[in-house]
Amino acid sequence: xxxxxxxxxxxxxVHENIFIQKIHSPEIxxxxxxxxxxxxxxxxxxxxxxxxxxSICDVSGExxxxxxxxxxxxxxxxxxxxxxxxxxxxGPLGNGFNIEGDYKTSIIVAGGLGAxxxxxxxxxxxxxxxxxxxxxxxxxxxxxxxGLENFNxxxxxxxxxxxxxxxxxxxxxxxxxxxxxSKVFACGPNVMLRVLKDFCIKYNLDCEASTECAMACxxxxxxxxxxESTSNSGKYLLVCKDGPVFNVKDVVI
Amino acid sequence: MxxxxxxxxxxxxxxxxxxxxxxxxxxxxxEISEFSDLNxxxxxxxxxLSLKPRKGNPPQRIVETPAGMLNAIGLANVGVEExxxxxxxxxxxxxxxxxxxxxxxxxxxxxxxxxxxxxxETIKAFEINVSCPNVSDGGLQFGNDKNAVGxxxxxxxxxxxxxLIIKLSPNVSYISEFAQVVKCxxxxxxxxxxxxxxxxxxxxTRKPKIFNVxxxxxxxxxxxxxxxxxxxxxxxxxxxxxxIGGIMNWKDVIEFMICGSSAVQIxxxxxxxxxxxxxxxxxxxxxxxxxxxxxxxxxxxxYIL
Numbered sequence: 001x002x003x004x005x006x007x008x009x010x011x012x013x014v015h016e017n018i019f020i021q022k023i024h025s026p027e028i029x030x031x032x033x034x035x036x037x038x039x040x041x042x043x044x045x046x047x048x049x050x051x052x053x054x055s056i057c058d059v060s061g062e063x064x065x066x067x068x069x070x071x072x073x074x075x076x077x078x079x080x081x082x083x084x085x086x087x088x089x090x091g092p093l094g095n096g097f098n099i100e101g102d103y104k105t106s107i108i109v110a111g112g113l114g115a116x117x118x119x120x121x122x123x124x125x126x127x128x129x130x131x132x133x134x135x136x137x138x139x140x141x142x143x144x145x146x147g148l149e150n151f152n153x154x155x156x157x158x159x160x161x162x163x164x165x166x167x168x169x170x171x172x173x174x175x176x177x178x179x180x181x182s183k184v185f186a187c188g189p190n191v192m193l194r195v196l197k198d199f200c201i202k203y204n205l206d207c208e209a210s211t212e213c214a215m216a217c218x219x220x221x222x223x224x225x226x227x228e229s230t231s232n233s234g235k236y237l238l239v240c241k242d243g244p245v246f247n248v249k250d251v252v253i
Numbered sequence: 254m255x256x257x258x259x260x261x262x263x264x265x266x267x268x269x270x271x272x273x274x275x276x277x278x279x280x281x282x283x284e285i286s287e288f289s290d291l292n293x294x295x296x297x298x299x300x301x302l303s304l305k306p307r308k309g310n311p312p313q314r315i316v317e318t319p320a321g322m323l324n325a326i327g328l329a330n331v332g333v334e335e336x337x338x339x340x341x342x343x344x345x346x347x348x349x350x351x352x353x354x355x356x357x358x359x360x361x362x363x364x365x366x367x368x369x370x371x372x373x374e375t376i377k378a379f380e381i382n383v384s385c386p387n388v389s390d391g392g393l394q395f396g397n398d399k400n401a402v403g404x405x406x407x408x409x410x411x412x413x414x415x416x417l418i419i420k421l422s423p424n425v426s427y428i429s430e431f432a433q434v435v436k437c438x439x440x441x442x443x444x445x446x447x448x449x450x451x452x453x454x455x456x457x458t459r460k461p462k463i464f465n466v467x468x469x470x471x472x473x474x475x476x477x478x479x480x481x482x483x484x485x486x487x488x489x490x491x492x493x494x495x496x497i498g499g500i501m502n503w504k505d506v507i508e509f510m511i512c513g514s515s516a517v518q519i520x521x522x523x524x525x526x527x528x529x530x531x532x533x534x535x536x537x538x539x540x541x542x543x544x545x546x547x548x549x550x551x552x553x554x555x556y557i558l
Contacts, residue, residue, distance in 0.1 A: 001287055003528050041525060046320040046473050046501070051525060090527075214313050216322060217524040219287075221280040223300075223326045224315035236308055236329065241284075 001093060001219060004028065005086040009063060011079060016141040017069045018113070019079050023087055026062035034121035035096030035185075035210055035245040038066070039218035041088035042077040050216050051090060052078070053240075055187070058119040058147055067116040067146065093218045094244045097185050097208050099125050104181040107205075108133040109196060111166050111188025112142045117210055119147025121185060132177065136166025136192075167195045179205055186210070190253055197248040207248045213239040228252035257541040258548040259534065261295070261516050263493045264441030266378050266416040268295035268350060268516055270537070271506065271549060272530050275497055275520035276301055276354035276380060276420070277326065281340040282347070288527035291349045293534060295516055299336070301356035301382045304366050306332035316453050316462040321475060321499070322521060323451050323468030328356050333369050345375050352418070355409075356382040360401075364408050371413040378415050381405060384422030384447035396422030396447070399434050406438035418495065420444040421482075423475075428482045429489035442493040444518065445486060446479045472521040473499040480512045487513025487554045502529075503536035510552040 006025035014020050028038065039051035052074040057067040070076050081087070099106075099121065106129045108118050115135060122131060126149065133151035137143040140159040145151055153161025154169035162169045166188070184207035186196055193209045200207035213225035218240045226236035227243065230250055237243065237251065259270040276298040279285050291297060309329025316323050331340065344351050353376045357363040363381060370376055383405055384396035395401040402419065410417055419435045421428055423446035432443045448469025453462040479498020486494050496514030500506060501522055509517045519530045541549055 003288065003526065048317060049320055049472055049521075049525065050317050050322060214315050216315050216324075216521075217527070219527075220284045221278060221527075222315065222324070222524050223277075223280075223309065223329050224324060226309060226312050226314065226329070228311075234308075 001091055002027070003088065003090050005088055008081055008083055008085050008087060010083060011081065014146050015144050018144055018146070019068055019070070020057065020146065021066045021068070021078065023064050023066065023089075024062060025064050025089065028089060028091055029059045029062050029064050032056050032059060032064065032092040033096035034099065034124055035117050036092045036094050037218070037244060038089050038091035039093060040078070040090070042074045048074045048077075051218060053093075053212075053215060053218055055117040055210065056092070056120055057116050058123065065119070067113070067119075067144075069113055090218060094240055095242070097121055097210070097245050101183065103129065103183040103206070105130040105132055105178065105183075107170070107177065107182050107184045108148070109166055109170060109184055109186040109188070110135050110144075110148075111192040112137045113144065114186070114188030114192070114210070115144040115146065115148065117187055118185070122147060122149055132173075134166050134170045134173075136169060165195065166192060167199050171199065174203070179203055182206075184208070186248075193248070193253045197253055200248055208245050209248050209253070210245045211239050211243050211251065211253065215240050257538050257546070258550070259538060259541075261550045261553075263378070263418065263495065263515055264416045266296075266350065266441075270295045270534050271510065271514070271516035272534055272537075273298060273352070273495065273516055273518045274523060274530060275518035276382065278520040278523040281336070281344065283343050285523065285527050286347075289531045291347045293531050294349050296350040296352050296377070298352040298354050298380050298518065299340075300330050301328050301354045302330055302333055302336055302366060302370070303328060303356055303358075304333055304362050306330065306335065311464050313463050314465075316468070318451070318453055318470065319474060321470050321472030323453055323463060323470055324448070325463050325465030325468040327465065333366050337370070337373060341373060341375055350377040351375050352378045352380050354380045354382050354420070360405055360408050363405050364412055367409045368412045371415055376415065378418060379409065379413060380418040380420050380444055381409055382420050382447070384420055384424075397425060399431060402431050403434040403438045406435050406440045410439035416441045418442045418444055420447055422447050423478060423482050424450050427485070429486045432486040432490040432492055432494075436490055436492045440492070442495060442515070443486065444495040444497055445482050446475070446498050449475055449478065471499065473501050475499045476505060480508060483509060483514055484512045484556065487556075503533040503540065506533060506537060507540060507552060510549070511554075511556050513554040513556070515550065515553050
C-alpha cells in the first residue's frame with residue numbers, strides 16, 4: 001500500500017446517480033485484487049477532511065475504475081472533477097475475495113451499490129467459472145448491472161425483475177444451483193448481508209461478503225471500523241485490515 | 254548532516270526533531286512504517302495500553318465533523334503482556350524513541366502497567382493518558398480532578414526513572430493548574446491537548462452518530478483551542494510542553510512551538526496522509542534557514558505578546 005496521485009481519464013454517468021470514473025494508475029492496477037479498496041482524498045482542503053473508501057470496480061490495463069453514487073460532499077466533489085485532475089489515492093487496501101478454489105459456479109449477490117466490486121471479479125473469473133449473478137435494489141433506480149454478466153434482477157417494489165429482495169430472488173433459483181460446487185460472493189447493505197448469511201448457512205453455501213463500516217485511515221491505525229468475530233470469543237476484527245471481505249461464518253453482521 | 258539543529262529536549266529525553274506521532278494514530282508502528290521511515294521521526298507514542306486487553310466500543314466509532322472528526326474507540330488495545338510479546342520485537346528494529354502511552358481505570362493499574370513496562374529498554378518514556386473521554390471507567394474522571402492527576406503522577410513517578418509525560422485534558426477551565434500539579438509531583442512534561450468532548454446527531458433518526466454518544470473531537474477544528482491551552486501553560490508553568498491538536502502541516506508545527514511547545518505530536522493527519530509527518534521535517538528545516546533560526550528549539554515559547 002502507498003499514497004499516489006493519479007489522473008482522472010474520464011467520468012461518466014452509467015445509471016441514475018451512478019458514476020464510473022476511469023483513472024490512470026498503473027501502480028494500483030498492477031497490484032489490486034477484486035474486493036480490495038482504495039481510500040481517496042477528494043480535496044486538499046479540510047473539507048472534507050477524511051478520505052473516502054471506494055471498492056475497486058474494475059481494472060483494465062493501466063487503468064482502474066471506481067463506481068460511486070453522489071451520497072455526500074466527498075462523492076459530489078469527486079464526480080465533478082475534470083479529466084486530467086489528479087486523485088490522491090491510498091491503497092490497495094484490505095483483503096479481497098478469494099476467487100481461487102475448485103468450485104465451478106460463482107454466485108454473485110449484489111444489493112444496490114454493492115454491485116461496485118463485481119465487474120472486476122467477473123472479469124477475473126469468467127474464463128474459469130460459471131457465473132450466476134443476482135442484482136437487487138429497492139427500486140429500478142437502485143439496480144445496477146454495469147459490467148455484470150448472466151444476471152437475475154430483483155427490486156423490493158417490483159419495478160424491475162423479481163418482486164422481492166435479492167436473497168429471495170436467489171432462493172427462487174435454488175433449483176438451478178449445485179450447492180456443493182458453488183461459492184457465493186456478496187456485497188450490499190448489512191441488512192441484506194445478514195439475511196444472506198442465514199440463507200447460506202441454511203443451505204450450506206460457502207459465502208464471502210464485502211462488509212462496510214465508517215472508517216478514517218483504511219489501514220488499521222485508527223481502529224475506527226470494528227466488526228465482531230464469531231470465532232474468537234467475540235473479539236473485534238477491523239473491516240479495513242482484516243476485511244473488508246470476510247467469510248460470513250467468521251463475523252457477526 | 255543537517256545544517257540546522259532540529260533536535261529538541263523533553264526533560265532528559267533527546268529527540269532528533271520535534272515531530273512525534275500521537276498515541277492512537279500510529280497503532281504500534283507496524284502499519285505506518287509502510288508509508289514512512291520511522292527512524293526519521295522525533296518519537297512515536299503507542300496506542301494507549303492498559304493492563305489487560307480492551308475490546309473497545311462497538312461501531313460506529315468515528316464520524317467526520319467540520320474540519321475534524323469525533324472518535325470513540327474506547328481504548329481498544331492488546332494489553333501490556335501482548336504488547337511486550339508481540340509488538341515490541343517489531344519496534345526494537347527501529348532507532349526511534351518509543352514512548353508508551355498508558356491508560357487505566359485505577360491508580361493501581363497505572364502503577365502496575367508502568368512497573369512492568371519500565372524494565373523494557375526499548376521504551377524511552379511514558380505518556381500517561383489521564384484524559385480519554387471515551388471510556389466509562391477511568392480516563393476523563395482522572396483528567397478533570399487535580400488531586401487525581403497529582404496522585405497518578407506521584408505514584409507512577411515512584412516506579413520509573415524514565416521521563417514521565419502527562420497527557421492533559423482540554424475539558425477543564427484552567428489547564429495550567431493541572432500542568433502545575435504535574436510539575437509539583439515530579440512529572441517531566443505535559444502533552445496538551447487530548448481531544449475535546451463532542452457529539453453529533455442524525456437529524457432524521459434523532460440518534461447519535463456514534464455508539465458512545467460522545468466522542469473526542471480532533472483535527473484542524475481544535476487547533477486554535479490547543480494553541481490557547483499550550484500558551485496558557487507556557488505563560489504560567491515552567492514545564493516542557495508537547496503540543497497536540499489539529500496539526501496539518503509544518504506551519505502548524507512552528508505555530509505550536511512559538512506558543513510554547515518543545516515538540517509536537519501529529520494525530521488525525523496520520524489517518525489522512527501517513528507520509529506527511531516525515532515530509533514536514535525538511536520543511537521545518539527550510540523555514541529555519543529562511544528565518545535564520547539556528548536551533549529549532551529556539552522557537553519554543555518565542556511568542557511576542
